[in-house]
Amino acid sequence: MSIQTPEASVALPAKALASKRRSLFIRRPFFTIALIVAVGYVLAALFAPYVAPFDPVKQDFNVMMQPPTSAHLMGTDSYGQDILSRVIFGARYALIIGIFSVMIGAVGGLIIGLAAGLSGGWSEWALMRLIDAILALPSLILAVAFIAILGQGVDKVVIAVGLSMIGPFARTVRSDVMQVRIQLFIEAAQLMSISYLRVILRHILPNVIFPLAVQVTIRVSEAILVSSSLSFLGIGVTPPTPDWGLMIAEGRGFVSFAPWMSAMPGFALAFLLIALSIVGDGVREEFDPKLRRDT
Amino acid sequence: MLLKALGKIAQTFVVLFFVSVASFGLLKLAPGDPIQIMLGSEYSQASYDSLKAELGLDQPFLVQYADWAVQFVQGDWGTSYVARAEIFTYAFKEALPVTLTLASFSLLFAILVGVPLGVLSAIKKDTIFDAGSAVLALTGTAFPSFLLGILLIWFFAVKLQLFPVMGYVSPWENFRLGIYHMILPGLTLSTYFIAMITRLTRATLIEVLDQPYIAAARARGEPNWRVVWVHGVRNIAMPLVTILGLQLGVLLQGTVLTETVFNLPGVGQMLTSAVLGREYLVVQAGVMMTATLFIGVNLLVDLSYPFLDPRLRSRK
Numbered sequence: 001m002s003i004q005t006p007e008a009s010v011a012l013p014a015k016a017l018a019s020k021r022r023s024l025f026i027r028r029p030f031f032t033i034a035l036i037v038a039v040g041y042v043l044a045a046l047f048a049p050y051v052a053p054f055d056p057v058k059q060d061f062n063v064m065m066q067p068p069t070s071a072h073l074m075g076t077d078s079y080g081q082d083i084l085s086r087v088i089f090g091a092r093y094a095l096i097i098g099i100f101s102v103m104i105g106a107v108g109g110l111i112i113g114l115a116a117g118l119s120g121g122w123s124e125w126a127l128m129r130l131i132d133a134i135l136a137l138p139s140l141i142l143a144v145a146f147i148a149i150l151g152q153g154v155d156k157v158v159i160a161v162g163l164s165m166i167g168p169f170a171r172t173v174r175s176d177v178m179q180v181r182i183q184l185f186i187e188a189a190q191l192m193s194i195s196y197l198r199v200i201l202r203h204i205l206p207n208v209i210f211p212l213a214v215q216v217t218i219r220v221s222e223a224i225l226v227s228s229s230l231s232f233l234g235i236g237v238t239p240p241t242p243d244w245g246l247m248i249a250e251g252r253g254f255v256s257f258a259p260w261m262s263a264m265p266g267f268a269l270a271f272l273l274i275a276l277s278i279v280g281d282g283v284r285e286e287f288d289p290k291l292r293r294d295t
Numbered sequence: 296m297l298l299k300a301l302g303k304i305a306q307t308f309v310v311l312f313f314v315s316v317a318s319f320g321l322l323k324l325a326p327g328d329p330i331q332i333m334l335g336s337e338y339s340q341a342s343y344d345s346l347k348a349e350l351g352l353d354q355p356f357l358v359q360y361a362d363w364a365v366q367f368v369q370g371d372w373g374t375s376y377v378a379r380a381e382i383f384t385y386a387f388k389e390a391l392p393v394t395l396t397l398a399s400f401s402l403l404f405a406i407l408v409g410v411p412l413g414v415l416s417a418i419k420k421d422t423i424f425d426a427g428s429a430v431l432a433l434t435g436t437a438f439p440s441f442l443l444g445i446l447l448i449w450f451f452a453v454k455l456q457l458f459p460v461m462g463y464v465s466p467w468e469n470f471r472l473g474i475y476h477m478i479l480p481g482l483t484l485s486t487y488f489i490a491m492i493t494r495l496t497r498a499t500l501i502e503v504l505d506q507p508y509i510a511a512a513r514a515r516g517e518p519n520w521r522v523v524w525v526h527g528v529r530n531i532a533m534p535l536v537t538i539l540g541l542q543l544g545v546l547l548q549g550t551v552l553t554e555t556v557f558n559l560p561g562v563g564q565m566l567t568s569a570v571l572g573r574e575y576l577v578v579q580a581g582v583m584m585t586a587t588l589f590i591g592v593n594l595l596v597d598l599s600y601p602f603l604d605p606r607l608r609s610r611k
Contacts, residue, residue: 136314138547138548139544141581144566147570233555251445259445274433
């Protein structure tokens, strides 16, 4: 991780250096709050069976479509299922789908991006056009196309959303590779007749992985949004899975007399997305070498 | 410059070629047999084979691709298996105009609201107004559009009964009723873009206002509004157009969700029902239309730079 030259840190103004020493959490109060919210979601997802007051798929026809009461804090849906419990279990699905699909996208993007950045000539040109072609389709529509092939279900959604995210990852990896491969230490390593594969693994990859990790944290929220959009469209996760997108879609038909059915899982999703995007912005501004050099 | 433009156009066609091969090949991999779906549960082997030959599904992959590509360019997109309708009519003449109307209406609205908001927060940088619009912009970009649509329906259509709950009337046939039906979906779809344009306008305008030519304009004694709205805003056009071109995908996927929320018969609804009915040809048509639109608009964006920035005109 020696992309930062020593002069760069000396050149930083004294004030910036002083503020660097203060804790990230004090400097960015919104980031801290958002992080706490996001961690809360993760904890709720991890300990869902202990936190949720009811079984998320237990139907009780005596309490169908009740507004929020003390027994059912977020009300019940058209099958008498407790919405709060479903929202808590829904966090599991949202986070699992979000994290795993981003991983698929990041690995795929890393491979294509490395190949495009390291190869030259017409194969690079062709790979770039391939990335352009992937990027020509918005991730939701690409995911819809993959769902058409794969079918529905949690695992299918993970794969479809993951594959649809390869394009943006590949593009950022490629531009990072382009920057790294002209650095002097790469030339030096090659002059020392270190094998090409070793140069890639030991010198190029470490410089690409870190910005990629930053991208991963930023794009988790996108993956969650796309996956819940698929469920909302009715082609993602299948009922009775407590998935937020699915719950919002189910409540859509009852919006005139039971608006909480859509609103509760909807706000759960919205708060998570807003928290994640604040966390993502903070992570990017703190750790993205490109942004850091600008300031 | 002409050569450069021609190069860009050639590049665009290569990308389109990749998209078409991928969308064709990918859907060939799909499980499920369209012929079985068409014939239902009971059929004889002879009728199966004859239908397969009739649809050309017994040919090798490359032949099928070439056949398909030629037919596609000619506007022969096949027949929808389930709907038993011409896909070209269904997708291109019926669904696409709905999507484009919604998308352009929302984009226009977003620019009309977002740019002034961004300019105001750039001028009033670090005030309460700026902080407030930053919070709104952050919320607006992260808020799921389908939830917003449902909330708007609940409040404006169900509670206040100001607008229709759902349904589509083409503004090209009945302008007033069309716009009336378009307001809630348009508001839903444009929220993300208002937020994004506000953020972008603010960030770029703050940079532009630091430039020497702004100081020069001020030194000439030009009034503040002229400095900001003429010298400043004109120079944010290029980054704005670039980002809007790249964000067109977000607009298109937003229409998919908005159409579902408001029951608009656009490309989004077409895609969803095609996936559920395993109608690969329709999915293909939707994918190809979306990608072509995206690629075409971004080509236009690339080609428009010399018009937006005179400095780029002289370059050979």
